[in-house]
Amino acid sequence: MSAETMDRSDPLTGGQRGPTPAPGLVLVFAAGKPAAVPLALDGAEVEIGRDHPIFAAHPDTRVSRRNSLVRFDGRRFMVIDLGSRNGTFADGAELPPDTAREAARVIRVGDSLLVPIRDVRPMQRLGVRVAGDRIEGPSLQHALEAAAQAARLGKTLHITGESGAGKEGLARAFHACGPASGGPFQAVNCATIPEGVAERLLFGTKRGAYSGAEADAQGYMEAAHGGTLFLDEVAELSPAVQAKLLRVLETGEVLPLGASKPRRIELRFCSATHRDLRAHVAAGTLREDLYFRIATPRVIAPPLRERPEEIPWLLQAEAERTARGLALHVSLVEACLLRAWPGNVRELLAEARSAAQSAHAAGSARVERTHLSSTAGSAFAPPGGAAAVKKPSEPTRAHLVSALKRAEGNVSAAARELGAHRTQLRRWLARHGLDARAYAPQGRRTRGKGD
Template identity: 60%
Template sequence: MEQDGSTLKPSGIRGDKDASGVERVPGLLRLFAPGKALAVALPLRGGELELGRGSPALGEAQDPRMSRRHARIRFDGRRFWVTDLGSQNGTFVDGEPVPAETPREAQRVIRMGDSLFVPCADVNPLEQQGVVTRNGFVRGPALQTLLEEVARAARLGFPLHIHGESGTGKEGVARAFHENGPRSAGPFVAVNCAAIPQTIAERLLFGARKGAYSGAEADAQGYLQAADGGTLFLDEVVELDLSVQAKLLRALETKEVLSLGAAKPKTVDILICSASNKDLRGLVASGKLREDLYFRIGRPEVTIPPLRQRPEELALLIQREVQQVAPELGLHISLVEACLLRPWPGNVRELLVETRSAIQAALMQGAQRVEARHLSPSAGTAFSAAPPPLPAPEERVLPREAPSRARPIEADERARIEEALRQQGGNVAATARALGMHRTQLRRLLERHEIAIPAGNELE
């Protein structure tokens, strides 16, 4: 990890190569040591690594709750296997204890003592780039690489489109685009197009002259004029009406803005950055985005990876939030482990909101540290419809001769479970965590409603 100028770059063995020709290094990401978040790469030399108290691989951040020979991790080219070596405090894989001398596949997180590790098919990016904290923002290798691409586009004066799930930090990337561009000294104007009522979108974007409509008692500057000499960031630009898209395209191509009620256009000099969590080409095909506007703003494009693909940032984000909100509180390993086990569909935004809620719960309970018990059970899990209310007691009594029948499962609920199973490779325990339910509950649903496990996978 690089923070305030320091960088950790341990060495490791090399395996196969990625798409860019760089050799992959399988290993572990150590994300938590006793009471402290970190981001350290532990390569698996020879495809295997034994960890315990005093292991050189752990460096200075030793863990007194680990046994001297705690566990062995092995990578077989496809999967990571964890074997507890008879440790005193046990080894936990994906939230469950591992019997001694019994290999268990690890997919999400490994806990030994007060340390957390995440299996990773390639720790080379973390070895080479570390995790940096700049201006209060945590940036892992994936974001660093993306921001370098963003900076190149900005310096060349290109427009930029940012694609990413909700909460991944699209506006932060847009600000980096502005700061690295030729108009960084000018204004940065961020516009949430999804929040603009269609009836006034044209007036807000392009401005209006006095008397242009009833109630226009003075000239009103639009967003494009406000961004003159700087950068205009159009978040969810695809939400604009097609007629407004046409006028926006003309303004971008001519660099002239004609306000409502104006006789002459005004020249503007702006750099355009747009963003969406939707696929632009699909929207063009469905007629919701003008093809000519797509070719004006849709390239180059960068995609922000979701938080679940950037685990090296998660513990540091949580620790930073605790230090900012309640520095007197400690950070317990259980909270970080629980967060690593959840998919966080709302990404960084959701993680920070739920972390603040957990901090508030800890403060209200008079706790000295923030733990998993302070985290909402639904935090970081997929949204689902509320369960139907329980029937009255008399309605729940079945006739003595009637057979017991399961309530039919809704089609969308079945689809949600099947998709989660597919994403988790058929692992029921991991799927249950992603859905925010206990694995026993999920197993009963699968059996009751005859939902098939993907071929080649077991229930566990």
């Protein structure tokens, strides 16, 4: 698999290579095209303007010579407009001159977009990689490498992550990097298997096993012989089928329905759920013995909200698939960077396709925010149109710890990142025995509850 790394460059302001995070910005969109240029803040602030080196390879004539000042105070990125000709926007809102405002998601100067990030070192090292049809930012690259390492060291992998975040892509990486890469890759979504037929679909059937079984039928497991079997939503299988699956994984033998002798198979096994497997065990939907067989090693598919640098590239790829030469307007990319995308990459691509089709049908040469559905990437509301926020799915303990670390124990900031209300986040923290104050800098640990 060939891969091209886009804008993989050395830090523009001198790099911090030690363990201390390097807060900074990433230029993700400039003058109509995606970018991936990291900029570490020098002395906790940086002045953005047309002559800054960050625009050397991505010139934007709508950026003023002295456009904006960005500061990081240890907790937040604060932005000040320096009297620019076309203004400065923080999270979609235009700033009055000489007034500092927080930017949590995106900063717009001219026709360019910069994403504030607490540690730009991964972007400095890895950039954004285009690998075939897949766009890979640093978080996704780390997850793919973890899947590849699991393939080199063992025969099983479990993947967790939200719906649409790319779990099958990680499973395919596990397959491609292992010794069985030349064999078949058999992907099965257990949640879509009709009740009562999972056993024969997975393990196959012998002729005469039941009324209508007029010939031997190969199951998914035999179809994966010599390769990799990927079972998505594995906990949706019934306990009886789980027991039979466990036996196959432990013995390497599959017994088709109605057969008297097992058949020997050789395969690698990858499973996935959109919830933590331990929650399935606690709920009684997953056998404990199967859990201990498949739960480790584990890789997390990072949600799209943790991969904002990928969004412009994903949008461009979908626009080009819809109509060659169709360009992106900064308003569309900014809107997409500001939305939660509960359906992750799957939802973004579907909505981008719809917006591109609307633009093309209207005869527009570029896709703008007006072509994007007003509900795209937003939380769901109940029937009747009453305003409400979709209850977010509960993150894993690892996700919670990650968010708290990035927010340095600030509950409000962590809640924003996770797309949840502070009250909901506190419930999750209590359920997992986590104290937000433990992740705050030493000087703030005794003050309040991390707000």
